[in-house]
Amino acid sequence: MSFPWANEYKPANGLTQWLDEKLPLPRFVYNAVGAGYPVPRNLNYMWNFGVLAGFCLVLQIVTGVILAMHYAANAGVAFDSVEHIMRDVNWGWMLRYAHANGASAFFVVVYLHIFRGFFYSSYKAPREMIWLLGVVIFLLMMATAFMGYVLPWGQMSFWGAKVITGLFGAIPVVGEPLQVWLLGGYAPDNAALNRFFSLHFLLPFVIAGVIILHIWALHIPGSSNPTGVEVKSESDTVPFHPYYTAKDGFGLGVFLLIYCAVLFFAPNMLGHPDNYIPANPLSTPAHIVPEWYFWPFYAILRAFTADFFFIPAKLMGVLAMFSAILVWFFLPWLDTSPVRSGHYRPLFRKFFWILLIDVAVLGYCGGAPAAEPYVMISQIASMYYFLHFLVILPLVSSIEKPEPLPFSITEAVLGKDESAVLNANPAAA
Incomplete structure (x- = not known):
């Protein structure tokens, strides 16, 4: 803009x-991140997560490139090469832990970024393209993270690859050939490991390219803000530098304190114990579970336990799991309310918090064993998840009576904005 x-x-x-x-x-x-880029003056710390996500991506690329210099994508030695990095490479233990925990940090930041977008309706016009590119970035992150989880070639790596690639076999006609093509064979082995390593190395650079488009799209309409009111005058904005570079710097400092506390004091906190055992195709783990950031979608996958007419339960689960993310593409058209910010939408705000609790429940069930009562809870939570986006959100948009909006961003921050009123209506002078 x-x-x-x-x-x-x-x-x-x-x-x-x-x-x-x-x-x-x-x-x-x-013009992109300096004094030449005016931004709304009322951005809070929820707007830090975009910069933090960019930092996490750079961290992952730098540590990943160095780790790739010492990793061997061969099923016979992959696990040993990771141990070699941990024990023999100078600072290898720190690089490996920084990369593994960096993935979790990346997803924490991105999930906060996404739910901030849900609450403030960052997907509404004129910012639809920013949102759509953001969903593409998230899908690429999911693919990259899954392939990276396979590389250590521990028990959970092998069986995770076996289960997730097996989902493609549920697709009628082309499913099994597609699964064989993905793996380069009938089970995860050297061919699959080489494929996943190559794609895991390549996709972060693809993500970086899409992020550039994401930022480019952002600079056309400008940043959104907590009120959802568009910029009307110069008094509504401040230069990005030094105001928000300082604010982002403070946010980055807090993030690094938490990240380094996990990295140096609890680096294995988020890892699964079975993945510290070499992969064994003849020994199935008692409980196969993906990394924590996949748990909500894994719960949706497992929620389908019976065939629906001629559609197998496995295929229904796969379709539901992918649809749980794909439905986000349609949010700009499902939410028809003229008001963006959840602060001024009392009914929407209540259902937003219910959605947040629902996703947390799905996450807990996704990490729990595939047994009762977790399966039944997953089914109820999955049903509500889709009802929220496909039924409740459009319904709330049409019946809700929003609270009065401030005339301008400046009025929301400092009180009545006389200059903005005069600029918008010169006759008032």
């Missing part, structure tokens, strides 16, 4: 002027 009051980039000396003429990279950075 072009703001007439935005600061223009002015080269300070001959060198920067020459560079600006030949390769305007400083101008691009200045």
Whole structure:
């Protein structure tokens, strides 16, 4: 979005002027994350998670590239190569733990980012494309994380690959050939490990490319804000630098304190004990479970236990699991309320907190054994999950009476904004 009051980039000396003429990279950075990019003045710390997600991606790429120098994608030695990294490579233990816990940190930040988008309706016009690209990023993250979980070639890595790739076999006609094509055979082995390693190395760079598009799309309409009211005047904005670079820096410092506490004091807290045992195709773990960030969707997958007419339960579970994410693509058109912020939507706000509890219940059931009462609870929670997006959200949008919105962002922050009123209605002067 072009703001007439935005600061223009002015080269300070001959060198920067020459560079600006030949390769305007400083101008691009200045306009993207500097004083040349005005942002709403009322952004709270929930708007830190975009920057934190970018930091996590850089962390994962840097540690991943170094780990790839020492990892061997061979079923016979993959587990031993991870132990070699842990024991023999200088600082290898820290790199491996930083990468493994960095994946969890990435998902924590992204889930907070997504649910902030749910509450403040960040998917509404004119920001639909930002949201759609964000969902694509999340899907790529899920694929990348799954392939990375296979690489240590422990018991849970092997059986996780066996179970998840086996889901493709539920697809009629093309399912089994597709499964064989994915694995390079009939069971996870060298071919599958090489495929997953190659894709796990490649996909983070694809994610980085989509993030660039995500940020590009963001800069067209500008950032949303907690009130959901669009920018009306210069008084509604402040330059991104130094105001939000300082705020993001503080958020990054808090994040690093928590991340380093886990990294140095509880690095195996989120790992499964069975994955510290070498993969054995002849010994099935008592309880096969993916990483914690897959648990809500894993619970939805397992919620289908009986065939539905001619549709097998396994296929229904697979379709429901993928639909649980794909439904997010349609949110800009399912939620028809003219008000964005949940702060001014009392009925919507209640159902948002119910959804949050529902997803937490799904997560707990996804990590629990596939037995009662967890299966029944998963079925109820899965039903509510889809009802929320497909029935409750459109219904609430049409019947809800929102609370009065502030006239402008400045009015929401400082009280009545006389300048904004005069700018919007010159006759009032």
